Amino acid sequence: MKKFKMLKVMVLVLALVFAAGSGMARAVDKCPDNFVFLVDQSGSMYMHIVGSQVKMAIAKKVLLGINDMIPDMRYNSALQMFAPVQTVVPVGPYDRAAMAKGIKSIKEEQAIFGRLTPMGPGIMALDPVLAKMSGNTAVILVSDGMANQGPDPVEEARAIYSKYPNVCIHIISLADASDKKGKEILTAINKMNTCSVMAEGVALECDAAAMEKFVSSIFCTPKKAAPKEEVIVLRGINFDFDKSNIKPEFKPVLDEAVRILMKNPDIRVTIEGHTDAMGSEAYNQKLSERRAAAVYDYFLSKGVPSSRMRSVGYGELRPIATNATEEGRALNRRAELKVEK
Amino acid sequence: MSRIARRISVLFVVFALMAGLQAAQVMASDDAQVEESFVAFQKDWMQKLKTHGKYGEHNAQLAEDKEGAGTFSAEYDDLTEPTSFEIKKTDVKSTPYVGVIHYEKRKYSCRAKTLEQAKLGPYEVASSSEVTEIFRYSNGKWVY
Numbered sequence: 410m411k412k413f414k415m416l417k418v419m420v421l422v423l424a425l426v427f428a429a430g431s432g433m434a435r436a437v438d439k440c441p442d443n444f445v446f447l448v449d450q451s452g453s454m455y456m457h458i459v460g461s462q463v464k465m466a467i468a469k470k471v472l473l474g475i476n477d478m479i480p481d482m483r484y485n486s487a488l489q490m491f492a493p494v495q496t497v498v499p500v501g502p503y504d505r506a507a508m509a510k511g512i513k514s515i516k517e518e519q520a521i522f523g524r525l526t527p528m529g530p531g532i533m534a535l536d537p538v539l540a541k542m543s544g545n546t547a548v549i550l551v552s553d554g555m556a557n558q559g560p561d562p563v564e565e566a567r568a569i570y571s572k573y574p575n576v577c578i579h580i581i582s583l584a585d586a587s588d589k590k591g592k593e594i595l596t597a598i599n600k601m602n603t604c605s606v607m608a609e610g611v612a613l614e615c616d617a618a619a620m621e622k623f624v625s626s627i628f629c630t631p632k633k634a635a636p637k638e639e640v641i642v643l644r645g646i647n648f649d650f651d652k653s654n655i656k657p658e659f660k661p662v663l664d665e666a667v668r669i670l671m672k673n674p675d676i677r678v679t680i681e682g683h684t685d686a687m688g689s690e691a692y693n694q695k696l697s698e699r700r701a702a703a704v705y706d707y708f709l710s711k712g713v714p715s716s717r718m719r720s721v722g723y724g725e726l727r728p729i730a731t732n733a734t735e736e737g738r739a740l741n742r743r744a745e746l747k748v749e750k
Numbered sequence: 751m752s753r754i755a756r757r758i759s760v761l762f763v764v765f766a767l768m769a770g771l772q773a774a775q776v777m778a779s780d781d782a783q784v785e786e787s788f789v790a791f792q793k794d795w796m797q798k799l800k801t802h803g804k805y806g807e808h809n810a811q812l813a814e815d816k817e818g819a820g821t822f823s824a825e826y827d828d829l830t831e832p833t834s835f836e837i838k839k840t841d842v843k844s845t846p847y848v849g850v851i852h853y854e855k856r857k858y859s860c861r862a863k864t865l866e867q868a869k870l871g872p873y874e875v876a877s878s879s880e881v882t883e884i885f886r887y888s889n890g891k892w893v894y
Contacts, residue, residue, distance in 0.1 A: 637877070637880060639879065640879050640882070641881075642882065643884055644886070645892075658888055659886070660842060665838065666884060736798060739894060740802055
């Protein structure tokens, strides 16, 4: 019985160790702040895909198409090649035109034979690139997967994931039917992380919808620009206890607000009265209404048309600070002008 | 006018100019001091807002979305540093200056499938307000 219990514990420990070391990357389901095009320029990439063009020609067309579709947001980007390692566009703020120029500069012809594919080292060479990027990074690997030199590219990808958990490696495969090993390698890298998207380069080249889907799976659609409100906060309008009369020392602050309103004749404002939480809610509600009305009357007396203003009291219901401290309560005691355009 | 009278008048004008210059220097010195105090006040003010106010990711409010099916939102407000300020002299003895600070208040939001994921972010700016705060200077200090 004791031996069986020991065995169960050992199995559990082994399972935990295996799970920890299995290299299964956590999904990065967040918008990328950076992206890297990582393009294989080994000899096999200058061969023809069966019944189609030279793989590198397809790669360039696809990358140019993707580059055109990338949503208009701020990124850092880079264009790296491997076999041999080459920086075409160094890490820096993304510039669509500069990236297009970099893609177009990729050689259309290179020697095929005698140019092996150190794909593992090519993926390793991502390390200094990724080290310059913070936040989430999408790596778009364009390759036929034909690794035939150096360390295992799948293990190198696993090492990248281990060091950079906010990276996701997406695949554009240019492996054709005969490139069985290449397909296996690319598929293994794709399956390493649930965030990874994989597509056939040939399909992306001829199907705009497929390319759009690929891009939208990797990049986030930019949201509409956040609307901007305007608010003017009047400070130092320290009414006496239970009072709402405007004292002479308040007038310069109110006059400055009047000046802003006169300078911007298109705006309308809601004058809001706010209190701290001392006293009952009902009392504070009434007090804030009286005080907002006092500010309204002052503005009216200074020539601001009634059509451009209204007053409202919010009592203690909209605090901007804690009411547990005197400082917090002082911050809550305020009049605000919310601008409506 | 006699020579002596002329000389006295000239001396009088010179002294008046000197007195005026000195007064102007004193006023400029006051203005400079007030400006210096407002610069320091701004820093304290923003710190006060952040310390006592409900700002920052640690104050994120979590809620289940009403619109989306099965999604949750995390939101918090935060303040930028002042983008500009102005000081203006007034003709009110009890409040000889007003000071104006401009900054932005931003609402950050993250939507996700679970509360925990929403809280983790990443947050994006959902909306922002241009804030203008007007203070008065009274009895040697900025009043709020």
